[in-house]
């Protein structure tokens with residue numbers, strides 16, 4: 001039976017990507033939701049944390065400081081020490097976003113926009129027609145935080161016979177309600193110790209572990225557990241504990257190891273937030289290989305992206 005959905009349901013997204021071969025099987029579109037309840041210290045997409053639209057400010061790109069300074073009625077764009085700086089304490093992310101709209105040098109970027117479910121389905125259609133098998137991945141941020149939008153978009157994808165996947169931090173107690181609408185759940189596993197998980201992400205891991213167990217048991221939904229290997233956070237003995245946890249479920253899931261990278265560092269700066277991994281080495285390939293060998297040696301199925 002065709003799944004009914006409400007195409008007028010609104011949500012805030014960062015962006016969409018279409019016609020990619022990433023983040024799920026085959027050709028697909030990716031929808032990046034705004035808003036995340038975790039605050040992972042190594043996050044590569046910190047501009048997704050706030051649900052509301054906001055601005056990124058790149059001080060090294062400013063070419064017309066006086067002009068830019070004049071765009072903000074609240075005086076948040078201020079000349080200081082011979083250069084233009086953004087005073088975030090004065091910025092209330094005004095709805096006009098005149099700084100971003102009038103910016104002529106690429107130094108201010110507005111991130112976040114409101115869309116409807118139908119807008120997204122409309123944008124997907126040309127790609128859908130080009131590929132007989134096509135899918136959509138709901139990513140973020142944390143898509144489940146915008147629950148109605150998340151569910152209606154999944155229903156719309158089902159109605160249009162699109163493969164559905166979610167990339168989630170696994171924190172929503174309601175996540176299992178969406179399993180009947182999902183072909184694939186990709187759930188992060190960041191730490192096995194709840195106190196350490198809280199230290200690095202701001203939240204304990206109990207709900208994440210419960211959702212991984214529930215997703216493994218979901219009859220028609222595949223599960224991929226994604227482990228970001230972050231130096232000084234979760235290597236060595238933590239990996240052993242992850243294997244212990246996952247082994248009883250080994251026939252019901254696969255695992256992906258993700259290396260730590262610093263590609264999002266410039267966005268932390270542009271948001272005026274301190275980034276504590278700026279000197280941390282990116283995960284060397286041989287460490288990723290060692291982790292994969294450990295996992296496969298224990299009997300887990302590991303996929304490579």
Ligand code: SF4
Pocket residue numbers: 036037038039040042043044045046048140141142169201
């Ligand atoms: S869960 Fe993902 S998007 Fe959210 S803070 Fe962590 S890494 Fe960033």
Ligand code: SF4
Pocket residue numbers: 055071072073074075076077090091092093094095096097098099100
């Ligand atoms: S978003 Fe609005 S308040 Fe904030 S700096 Fe830009 S113009 Fe000023």
